[in-house]
Amino acid sequence: MSVSAQSKPIRQIVHVIGDGCAALSLAARVDQMPHHRLTLVHPDGAPPRQDHIWGFWQIDGLEAAAELARHKWTCWRIATAEGEALLASEKHAYHALQRSQWESHCSDSARSHGVNFVSQKKLKDVAAAQILDSRPPAIPAGQMIQHFIGWEVTAPSGSFDPTQAILMDFRCDQSRGIHFIYLLPFDDRTALVESTMFAPHREPDIFFETAITHYLAAQCGVTKFTTRRTEAGAIPLGRLPRSSSAMIGLGGNGGAIRPSSGYAFAFIQKQITDIIARAGQTAAMTDRGGPLAVRSPHKPVDLWMDEVFVVVLRHWPARSPELFLRMARALDGDEFALFLSGEAGWALRFKVILAMPKWIFIKAVCRLIIGSSKPGASRMVSPSSKRKGA
Ligand SMILES: Cc1cc2nc3c(=O)[nH]c(=O)nc-3n(C[C@H](O)[C@H](O)[C@H](O)COP(=O)(O)OP(=O)(O)OC[C@H]3O[C@@H](n4cnc5c(N)ncnc54)[C@H](O)[C@@H]3O)c2cc1C
Numbered sequence: 001m002s003v004s005a006q007s008k009p010i011r012q013i014v015h016v017i018g019d020g021c022a023a024l025s026l027a028a029r030v031d032q033m034p035h036h037r038l039t040l041v042h043p044d045g046a047p048p049r050q051d052h053i054w055g056f057w058q059i060d061g062l063e064a065a066a067e068l069a070r071h072k073w074t075c076w077r078i079a080t081a082e083g084e085a086l087l088a089s090e091k092h093a094y095h096a097l098q099r100s101q102w103e104s105h106c107s108d109s110a111r112s113h114g115v116n117f118v119s120q121k122k123l124k125d126v127a128a129a130q131i132l133d134s135r136p137p138a139i140p141a142g143q144m145i146q147h148f149i150g151w152e153v154t155a156p157s158g159s160f161d162p163t164q165a166i167l168m169d170f171r172c173d174q175s176r177g178i179h180f181i182y183l184l185p186f187d188d189r190t191a192l193v194e195s196t197m198f199a200p201h202r203e204p205d206i207f208f209e210t211a212i213t214h215y216l217a218a219q220c221g222v223t224k225f226t227t228r229r230t231e232a233g234a235i236p237l238g239r240l241p242r243s244s245s246a247m248i249g250l251g252g253n254g255g256a257i258r259p260s261s262g263y264a265f266a267f268i269q270k271q272i273t274d275i276i277a278r279a280g281q282t283a284a285m286t287d288r289g290g291p292l293a294v295r296s297p298h299k300p301v302d303l304w305m306d307e308v309f310v311v312v313l314r315h316w317p318a319r320s321p322e323l324f325l326r327m328a329r330a331l332d333g334d335e336f337a338l339f340l341s342g343e344a345g346w347a348l349r350f351k352v353i354l355a356m357p358k359w360i361f362i363k364a365v366c367r368l369i370i371g372s373s374k375p376g377a378s379r380m381v382s383p384s385s386k387r388k389g390a
Pocket of ligand 1: 021043053054180250265
C-alpha cells in the first residue's frame, strides 16, 4: 500500500443526533477512530440545556472525568430512621462533575479533532451516513421513574461536613412512596440538596421543595440559606424502548441508564470505550471504517437483577429504606462502588443477594416471570434522564 493511501483511510461517515453527554463524550475521543468522520446534530425540538451535577465512583476509564470533577468524597452515607451505614473508599471515591464543565471539555476536544456541529435542518450527506440517535427514549406510562428536584444552597459556615456525601437519607416524608434526600456538600457552607422519589407518578414541586427545606432545618440545623442553582429531572427505572426503532440508540437511548439506580454517566463512558475498541478492531482487519456497533454497557445478569429489584421497589415501596441499608451494611466501600458501577463479579452479586430479605424477592421473580409487573399501557410520556440511589 502506498504512503498516500495509508494517510487517507476510507472513512465511515457517522451522524449522531443529539449533542448531550453520550454524543459529546464520543466526539471528544474521535481521534481514537481515525477511520470515522463524525457530525453532531443539534436536534429539532431540543430543550434548553440544563446544567447539573453528574455523580460517579472512580473506576478505570473515568480518569478524564475524575480530573475535571468539582469535588470528591472518600466517605458516603446511607441513613434511615432505623440506622445508618458509613462507607469509605480511597480507590473508588465518589466524584461530582459539573455537566457544563464536561460538555465544554468534550466540545473543545471534538472541535480540535475536526468534528462537525450542525443543526438538524442543515444536515447533509444523510444517505451515505450511519445515524446514531442519542435523544432520550420515551418512557412508557406506568414506568417507575426517579423524580427529583435539587437546590445548590449556600448556608452559614459549619452547616455541612464536606468530607461525607449523603447518597440516601430516608429521614424525610415517607407518606407518598419511596423518598430520600441526596446531599453533596462541596464545602462547609455549600451543598447540593436533592429530594428524590422513586414512583410511577410525580408529586408536585412543592412536595420536593418542602422536603429540602425541612431536611436542611432538621438534619443540618440550617434555616437561613440562599439557592444558587436548581436542577430537576425524571429518570426511568427499568428497561426502555429506544426513541426510534429505525436508528441505533446511543447513551440513555442505547440502554446505558442503569435500570435500578438511574446512574448513567459511567455507563455511557463504558459504552463509548467499547464502541471505539470495536471500531479499531474492524479498521485493523479491513483498513476502512465500518458502521459503529453500540452495545449495552450492562451485563445481562445485572439487568435481570435490576429488573427484579425494580419490581420489589414497585410492589413493596415501604421496605426500600431497609433494603438499601441492608445492602450498604453488607458491603465495604470498594464493593459498594463496584456494584453500583456495574463492576461486580459473582461473589459480590451473591453477597448482595444474601443481604436481601428472601421472600419478597422470590415473589418479585414470580411476578416478573408471569409478567404481572410490566408497566401496563404502551402510551409514552415525555422523558428527561438522571441518576441516583443505590
Ligand atoms: C438533572 C440530571 C442529573 C443527573 N445526574 C446524574 C448523576 O449524578 N449520575 C449519573 O450517572 N447520571 C445522572 N444523570 C443521568 C444521565 O447521566 C444523564 O441524563 C445523561 O445526560 C444522559 O446522556 P445522553 O447523552 O444519553 O442524554 P442527554 O445528555 O440528555 O442528551 C440527549 C440529547 O437529546 C436532545 N433532546 C432531549 N430531549 C429532546 C427532545 N424532546 N427532542 C429533541 N431532542 C431532545 C438533547 O438536546 C441532547 O442533545 C442525570 C440526569 C439529569 C437530567
